[in-house]
Amino acid sequence: MSKILVIAEHADGKLNAGVAKVLAAASKIGGEVTVLVLAADGAAVAAEAAKLDGVAKVLVADSAALANPVAANLAPAIVEVAAGYSHVLFPGTTFGKDVAPRVAAKLGVPQISDVMAVHSGSSFDRPVYAGNAITTVEAPAGTIVITVRLASFTAVAASGSAAVEKVSVGVTAAAHTRYVKLEAQKSARPDLQSANKVVSGGRALGSSENFKVIFDFADKIGAGVGASRAAVDSGYVPNDMQVGQTGKIIAPELYFAIGISGAIQHLAGIKDARTIVAINKDAEAPIFEVADIGLVGDLFTVVPELTAKM
Amino acid sequence: MKAIVSVKRVVDYNVRIQVKPDGSGVVTDGVKMSMNPFDEIAMEEAVRLKEKGKITEIIAVTIGGAKNEETLRTALAFGATKAIHIKDEGEVQPLTAARALAAVFKKEGASLLIAGKQAIDDDANQTGQMVAALLDIAQATFAGKVDVDGNKATVVREVDAGLETLEIDLPAVITADLRLNEPRYLKLPDIMKAKRIPIEATTLADLGVTAAAAVKTVKTAPPPTRSKGVVVKTVDDLIAALKAKGLA
Numbered sequence: 001m002s003k004i005l006v007i008a009e010h011a012d013g014k015l016n017a018g019v020a021k022v023l024a025a026a027s028k029i030g031g032e033v034t035v036l037v038l039a040a041d042g043a044a045v046a047a048e049a050a051k052l053d054g055v056a057k058v059l060v061a062d063s064a065a066l067a068n069p070v071a072a073n074l075a076p077a078i079v080e081v082a083a084g085y086s087h088v089l090f091p092g093t094t095f096g097k098d099v100a101p102r103v104a105a106k107l108g109v110p111q112i113s114d115v116m117a118v119h120s121g122s123s124f125d126r127p128v129y130a131g132n133a134i135t136t137v138e139a140p141a142g143t144i145v146i147t148v149r150l151a152s153f154t155a156v157a158a159s160g161s162a163a164v165e166k167v168s169v170g171v172t173a174a175a176h177t178r179y180v181k182l183e184a185q186k187s188a189r190p191d192l193q194s195a196n197k198v199v200s201g202g203r204a205l206g207s208s209e210n211f212k213v214i215f216d217f218a219d220k221i222g223a224g225v226g227a228s229r230a231a232v233d234s235g236y237v238p239n240d241m242q243v244g245q246t247g248k249i250i251a252p253e254l255y256f257a258i259g260i261s262g263a264i265q266h267l268a269g270i271k272d273a274r275t276i277v278a279i280n281k282d283a284e285a286p287i288f289e290v291a292d293i294g295l296v297g298d299l300f301t302v303v304p305e306l307t308a309k310m
Numbered sequence: 311m312k313a314i315v316s317v318k319r320v321v322d323y324n325v326r327i328q329v330k331p332d333g334s335g336v337v338t339d340g341v342k343m344s345m346n347p348f349d350e351i352a353m354e355e356a357v358r359l360k361e362k363g364k365i366t367e368i369i370a371v372t373i374g375g376a377k378n379e380e381t382l383r384t385a386l387a388f389g390a391t392k393a394i395h396i397k398d399e400g401e402v403q404p405l406t407a408a409r410a411l412a413a414v415f416k417k418e419g420a421s422l423l424i425a426g427k428q429a430i431d432d433d434a435n436q437t438g439q440m441v442a443a444l445l446d447i448a449q450a451t452f453a454g455k456v457d458v459d460g461n462k463a464t465v466v467r468e469v470d471a472g473l474e475t476l477e478i479d480l481p482a483v484i485t486a487d488l489r490l491n492e493p494r495y496l497k498l499p500d501i502m503k504a505k506r507i508p509i510e511a512t513t514l515a516d517l518g519v520t521a522a523a524a525v526k527t528v529k530t531a532p533p534p535t536r537s538k539g540v541v542v543k544t545v546d547d548l549i550a551a552l553k554a555k556g557l558a
Contacts, residue, residue: 011471070476071439071449094469098451101439105408110525113434127533128432132327133336135530140523176448176482180464180475193470239489240468245323245430246347247488254557264326271533275555277548292539293551305545310558 002031002121005085007078008049008058009069009095010039015048018091018148020155025148026089027054027156028118034059034085035162038077038169040067046164055162061169068179069095075102077169082107085143086121092147104145111145112137116152130245130268151251151272192241195224198252198273200243202266203230204259204280204299211236213300214258217307226250228260244269259299262287279303311480312367313356313422315390316411316438317349319374319381320431329532336530343377345384348426351486354493355456356424357389364458365422367391371414373407375399379509386504387496393509396517404432405522406514408440413517415445420481421461427452427485438485448478451485 004026009016019035026033035049035058042060050058059081065073078099082088088103090096092114104111117125122139127149192198199221201214211231218225226243227236243250244266251272258279260266267290270276278291281298288294295302321327322342329336345353356368370385372378373396382393396410415423423442428435442449450456450465454473457464458480467474468487514521542548552558 071451072442075443094452094467097435098439098449098469101404101408101436102443102449104436105405105440105443108405108522110403110405110523111434111436112525113436123528128530129321129327129336130430130433131533133329133530134533136528138526138528140525142523174448176479178477180477182469182472182474184472239492242488254552263324265323271536275552275557276536276539277552288541289538290536292536292555293548294539294541295543295545295548296541302545306548309545309549 002029002086003084004029004031004033004087004089005082006033006035006089007096007099008035008037008045009091009093010037010045013044015045016091016093016095017155018093018150019049020052020158021150021153022089022091022148023052023054023156024153025115025118026087029087029121031086031121032056036061036078036081038066038074040064050162050164051158051160053156053158053160055160058162058164059167060164061167063169063171065171065173070174070177070179071099071102072174072177073171074099075106077171078103079106080169080171081167082143088143088145090145090147092149096147100145100147107143107145109143109145110139111147112139113147114149115146116149130249131271132268189218190222190224192224192226192243192248193250195252197221197223197254198226198243198250199223199256199258200226200228200260201231201236201258202228202260203234205231205236208236213303217256217303220307221310223256224252228263228266230263257287257291258303260287261285262290311365311422312369312418312420313359313365313424314369314371314411314415314418314420315349315352315356315385316423316425317353317370317372317381317385318346318426318429319343319372319378320346320429323347323430329530333529333531335527343380345381346426346429348428348430348486348488350493351488351490352424352426353385353388353390354491355486358491359458360389369394369414369418369420371396371411373398373402373410382509383504384496386507387500388494393507395509395511397511397513401524403522403524404434404436405440406519407437408444409519409522410514410517411437411441412444413519415441415481417517422480423483425483425485427487438483442483445481448482450476450478450482452487453484454487454489456484456490
């Protein structure tokens with residue numbers, strides 16, 4: 001039987017919502033599931049994790065060295081606990097992506113990144129080429145480290161009551177790494193990567209000033225704002241707004257592509273959007289091939305009208 | 311002070327990826343190949359650090375078949391001072407690549423590995439972190455800003471919650487995110503000059519590296535296709551269509 005260790009990402013004493021999705025992937029693997037909380041004081045996070053369905057046990061390793069999410073400190077602690085486990089699962093967040101390979105290398109075992117479907121304890125699907133192809137992979141015998149693609153799993157419910165146990169780990173903070181600070185995003189707009197709705201503008205906007213029409217519309221419907229690479233390269237908006245293969249890969253419920261032709265590299269970033277709306281004056285633009293709803297027209301008249309009416 | 315930059319040859323980001331009908335992989339024959347875009351950013355950062363006098367040498371390293379030499383030529387055109395080609399014709403697992411890079415890092419007495427955060431072919435996002443683990447040195451992934459001051463580096467990381475700042479002692483591994491910089495356009499004279507620089511060849515065996523247990527790719531399939539939607543004529547029709555989907 002599989003013995004699965006799920007690493008609990010947390011911040012400010014709260015369990016990351018992605019952990020409930022990792023548990024959904026764990027239940028597909030099947031076996032005994034243990035959640036590991038590493039923190040300076042993990043009691044509150046452990047209590048939250050203990051409620052999640054499918055959890056057999058929660059281990060809490062409290063140490064001053066684990067106060068901040070520093071991979072060089074977390075990895076040795078995880079390696080210590082991971083002995084005897086067949087699978088070590090992380091959420092596919094920047095946290096999981098940072099720490100998981102450090103654990104895998106220390107264990108001398110492979111990592112499978114971005115698991116989107118589980119066929120068995122050793123067979124998984126994962127996207128490659130920014131989701132333009134899906135591979136089925138077979139893991140070798142022995143422990144495997146996995147990061148779970150959160151957009152592919154539905155969170156488990158919180159109706160359980162697992163036991164919480166303390167575990168001691170002999171970790172000291174690495175002298176070579178000092179955690180300085182976290183600046184949380186100050187933008188009043190929803191974060192591009194977790195927003196339910198995203199409005200993106202492309203080259204057709206023509207200037208930085210003209211992007212106001214995109215921002216106004218996004219603010220009206222409470223959406224995050226993105227841009228095509230062409231718009232970023234033209235200097236209309238900063239790099240961090242780029243949606244696409246070399247920018248951010250997003251999966252909102254509703255996506256508006258405005259004045260975006262639909263280059264392959266952009267489409268790779270929006271494949272998982274539930275509904276795509278395209279507004280473009282070129283009826284032949286490739287974006288219309290993937291759009292659920294298309295409107296051929298001049299964005300400078302269409303978008304303000306949409307802003308007023310929605 | 312030496313920096314190593316790992317570079318990978320991948321299908322160009324502008325190519326429409328085609329899955330082979332027999333499910334054995336994606337089509338790479340006759341397809342434009344380029345340096346992984348995140349590795350270009352890593353290369354650019356190394357060159358800027360050298361221009362600022364923070365590092366003195368840049369060693370570009372790649373692992374793969376004969377054609378990967380092109381990628382090293384690109385790295386030399388960027389401004390790498392040396393290029394090492396670890397020749398291997400097989401599919402290289404991230405852990406194997408990490409072991410090889412760690413071996414080169416030690417052999418060269420390097421202070422910094424700058425790598426792309428991930429390659430846009432396998433999208434694994436593992437190798438840099440694995441090198442840091444194998445060498446027991448600091449890591450700063452998803453770097454959006456790097457300042458090197460003597461034997462220290464301050465790195466602003468682009469994490470899900472915002473911008474995280476780490477101060478790390480060298481030797482260290484830094485992986486480049488998209489916003490770190492904008493790679494320069496290579497000039498023809500630099501490209502020509504790069505062709506004349508000798509490339510050092512080695513193998514995994516020469517480096518004393520054993521290949522890691524392989525995760526086998528059993529099948530490659532195209533992603534589920536999106537069905538073509540409707541085209542509406544007016545904004546009112548658009549809003550009605552959104553309402554029908556419960557989205558407005």
